Amino acid sequence: MLHPGIPTGVHVLLWREGRVLLMRRAGTGFFDGLYSLPGGHLEEGESIPMTAAREMAEELDIRLDPAALRTLGVVHRRSDTNRIDFFVEARAWTGEPRIAEPDKC
Known part of the structure; x- marks a missing residue:
């Protein structure tokens, strides 16, 4: 996947009844077994909100x-690589979250 400039991550906080949904990573080779927010990387031509919506459809089958x-x-971080991560919040969505990519979660 081609990243425009610095790889940009988009992480979504899905709030319901005072709780945030977390996913347990698996099968990706990157922090497998740990919990994380659902999300992914910005693709060419996408905005941050577009990326969030696409990733939630792919990972959780919600709109x-x-x-x-x-x-x-x-957050700009320089741990494993030079990256930028955006954190966005969603308080409403359509559909019931489910594991839509079982090979990754």
Whole structure:
């Protein structure tokens, strides 16, 4: 996958009844066994909200309205690589979250 510039991650906090959904990573070779927020990487031509909506459809089979997302913060990190991560929040969506990529979660 081609990343435009610095690899950019988008992580989504899905709130329901005061709780946030976490996924347990598996089969990816990257922090397998640990919990993380659902999300993924920005693809060529996408905005942050578009990436969030696409990733939630792919990973959890839910639909988000990109216009209803709120940006919570941005982190520039230089741990394993030089990256930028955006954190957005969704308080409403369509569908019931389910593991839509069982080979990764």
